[in-house]
Amino acid sequence: MANMIEIRDLNKYFGDLHVLKDIDLTVEEGEKVVIIGPSGSGKSTLIRCVDYLEEPTSGEVIIDGTPLTKKNHLEMARTYSSMVFQQFNLYPNMTVLGNLTLAPIKLQKKSKEEAVEAAMVALKRVGLAHKAGEFPQNLSGGQQQRVAIARALCTKQPIILFDEPTSALDPEMVQEVLDVMIELAQENITMICVTHEMGFARQVADRVIFMDDGRILEQGSPEHFFENPENPRCRDFLAKILH
Numbered sequence: 001m002a003n004m005i006e007i008r009d010l011n012k013y014f015g016d017l018h019v020l021k022d023i024d025l026t027v028e029e030g031e032k033v034v035i036i037g038p039s040g041s042g043k044s045t046l047i048r049c050v051d052y053l054e055e056p057t058s059g060e061v062i063i064d065g066t067p068l069t070k071k072n073h074l075e076m077a078r079t080y081s082s083m084v085f086q087q088f089n090l091y092p093n094m095t096v097l098g099n100l101t102l103a104p105i106k107l108q109k110k111s112k113e114e115a116v117e118a119a120m121v122a123l124k125r126v127g128l129a130h131k132a133g134e135f136p137q138n139l140s141g142g143q144q145q146r147v148a149i150a151r152a153l154c155t156k157q158p159i160i161l162f163d164e165p166t167s168a169l170d171p172e173m174v175q176e177v178l179d180v181m182i183e184l185a186q187e188n189i190t191m192i193c194v195t196h197e198m199g200f201a202r203q204v205a206d207r208v209i210f211m212d213d214g215r216i217l218e219q220g221s222p223e224h225f226f227e228n229p230e231n232p233r234c235r236d237f238l239a240k241i242l243h
């Protein structure tokens with residue numbers, strides 16, 4: 001398998017705060033990676049560096065062989081990666097269909113017909129084709145997040161980054177979003193997902209990564225990771241959230 005994402009010696013500071021510390025990480029094409037760790041450990045910042053929503057202070061992020069730079073990052077993100085956020089980030093004054101066709105038409109220069117067709121295919125996949133004409137505020141949180149996932153799907157980039165996609169949802173809506181993600185994981189999409197959903201990690205991840213204080217302290221297959229973590233901080237963290 002080819003490397004889709006290579007992160008080399010990545011450091012990120014916010015002012016004096018050293019948030020990512022010498023991160024090295026390679027993700028293969030089609031690989032599903034779940035990142036867990038305590039609040040403030042740098043998980044979101046790390047995946048935001050993958051599509052340059054945060055600019056690394058030093059080090060490199062290489063996508064499909066091309067290093068991200070100030071100059072190319074918008075074009076690279078358009079081609080390679082989309083992000084699903086905790087707070088959905090849908091435009092409230094646009095219909096679901098409007099939200100889904102905006103980037104393909106404006107940024108990817110697709111025709112309206114092509115964008116609508118792709119949007120409807122994506123909405124079907126998340127079970128919401130019948131909501132195409134609705135405004136986001138008329139949907140439940142779970143439905144809004146499924147729309148956000150459909151939006152990520154219809155731009156057809158090979159990488160999807162999930163930043164705690166179920167953390168803002170009422171508990172009864174979490175599973176419907178996870179089910180969509182589980183189904184997506186059957187495909188050759190490269191996924192990095194920051195989440196506290198350990199069942200999802202066990203079911204879907206090829207690799208689980210534990211971050212603490214800006215560093216990757218443990219990583220491995222779910223079997224190894226959950227049964228036999230070596231790092232004491234990872235063991236403590238798992239003991240807390242699993243019991």
Ligand SMILES: Nc1ncnc2c1ncn2[C@@H]1O[C@H](COP(=O)(O)OP(=O)(O)OP(=O)(O)O)[C@@H](O)[C@H]1O
Binds near residue numbers: 037039042043046
């Ligand atoms: N734009 C920013 N400006 C200043 N500090 C920031 C910014 N974004 C994040 N931070 C800080 O960087 C650290 C890492 O934040 P990050 O959101 O990456 O952690 P996280 O592991 O994703 O946490 P959580 O699980 O709470 O979302 C935190 O101390 C946070 O307050």
